[in-house]
Amino acid sequence: MGTALQRTITQLRSEDREFFQIAISVDCVIFGFDKNELKVLLIKSDLEEFNNQWSLLGDLVRPDENLDTASYRVLKHRTGLDDVYLEQVYTFGEVSRHPAGRVISTAYYSLINIKDHQPMLTDNELHWHPVNEIANLAFDHKTILDTCLERLQSKIEEHPIVFNLLPEKFSLRELQNLYEAILGVKMDRRNFRKKFFLMNWLEDMNELEQDVPHRPGKLYRFNAARFSNGKKTQTPVPVL
Amino acid sequence: MGTALQRTITQLRSEDREFFQIAISVDCVIFGFDKNELKVLLIKSDLEEFNNQWSLLGDLVRPDENLDTASYRVLKHRTGLDDVYLEQVYTFGEVSRHPAGRVISTAYYSLINIKDHQPMLTDNELHWHPVNEIANLAFDHKTILDTCLERLQSKIEEHPIVFNLLPEKFSLRELQNLYEAILGVKMDRRNFRKKFFLMNWLEDMNELEQDVPHRPGKLYRFNAARFSNGKKTQTPVPVL
């Protein structure tokens, strides 16, 4: 009862050529945070069918390239950044999702500090768009964006990843603005501070904000070493 | 600055043939629940490299077939069941994950009522294995299984999907055994009952268990209409 998948490579190549008609791509939802808005990096589609529409950054996966590697490559190519937070979310495989043929796409999102990336903005095909203002995109990219945003929203409830969107030093106000922008809710300032200090993720830099027209706030940085000291550490013990 | 992905189909086919060297497959982690154990349906691998090892059920995706459709096809083929709960989890794309060549695989898990499937067990290559007793599998299938189990564990914390693993009528004890098997924890009976009645997902059938050597428990069924009447209904209102 063997399937094509279970045969050896020689057999696969000779008998099952019909299966090698699907291309695979990665699409990256690159999030940034600026002016208290969550933004995403988009490019003008140069495909005729989607003239003047924006699309996510993506590329075909090479035959000798891991999926993750392909995303890192796209990211590096478009932002110049290495070593960024990247997470696979979902694979979109509708037969008709791409007008150029059968292309299955695996979606990733990444979080970058928008300031680090400024120089690449000279490429005038690339722009940061406020996530809230995006009504539609080329291909099924709006769906991909929505899916990645939902994943991001649930992820930050438990994991300290938003720091990737901020400069090394930040104030609690900036951190709260960021959470509010991602989750689309307003939060109570006092409860927010309490919660974060309890988590024990922050290290006080003993520095103050500069050039603010009001009382300056303290600056903190994320202390990864403290992560896992928070309250969510009691992993349930398997019963068997 | 166009990439291969952005060209038209004619161009893609002629210039980028190198990209059509990757096959895509789906692998299904089919969960069942029997004798108070969570089980998964496996097949003996008939690939030489993995002689005598068990593997998940999967197949190559056809060029004109949606990803989800391919999973349903595999499921139908192996269990005879239609209309089952199915959820995509993750796509495994390591270059070397399959000895027969470059095969990227999208993993799904599904939940079925093991009783509905009994007849197909005549196929002696197919067996239900207790999830806790699986040490390794062919390919990277152990990783896939682990990933799907983790997803299942987090999913059931919020969503009423475990009912797919039970017969239509079940006792609260069975339901609790199922949660305990999936999560690998022991729970307090009184608190468990309280929580479920609060959720309001259950409909009392006014029937009792039969043929039990002790006081019979009431039977319930999942009432989908009541879902969303539970407490988790207050969706946060976006601020913008």
Added chain:
DNA sequence: TCAAAAGTGTTGTTTCTACACCCATGG
């Protein structure tokens, strides 16, 4: 001195956890 945001504690509510006794059935 004014405007603007920083910083700080307490109280009530809800949720979660731990825990023990009587009941109904089959054997």
Added chain:
DNA sequence: CCATGGGTGTAGAAACAACACTTTTGA
């Protein structure tokens, strides 16, 4: 009558939500 699991309520702890005033800075 015994063994087995069904069925039930309460009290303490922890987490969460709501809320107002004083402080510091720049203009």
